[in-house]
Amino acid sequence: MHNTRNGPDPSLVPQALMGTMMPMPLDVAGMPVGNAETTRPQPVPITALASALASANPEQQRAMLGEQLFPLVDQLEHDHAGKVTGMLLEMDQTEVLHLIESPDALKAKIQEAMDVLRLAQATAVASQSDQLSSLSLNEPLGS
Secondary structure, X not given: OOEOOOEOOOOOOOHHHHOOOXXXXXXXXXXXXXXXXXXXXXXXXXXXXXXXXXXXXXHHHHHHHHXXXXXXXXXXXXXXXXXXXXXXXXXXXXXXXXXXXXXXXXXXXXXXHHHHHHHHHHHHHHHHHHHHXXXXXXXXXXX
């Protein structure tokens, strides 16, 4: 007899599923928790990365560099990691490789990128403010 205490009636569940169901750990949001080593790409030695880059097309090169660079940027600037990584990937490939190798150089470049983002944001806010202040309530809307 099936009730909520003893679970589903085994005669109604396919036999293949009965033995294979394993509980999956979940985080606070209810998302599956994976092993940190399987969810985050491991750093590749710079010599291996450089040789892989040599045999890849430009799109693949950018992806490979981004996969190595993003976790490093994310550790230092989590809120803007995607944007900053994209900005850094616009640099010359040898410079990006240097940033991957040198934590101090990377930290300085991230700071520089954040300064550019803050300046761009301040300029955009000032521009919107200027546009709003130039509006007149007495002018017709369809001019």
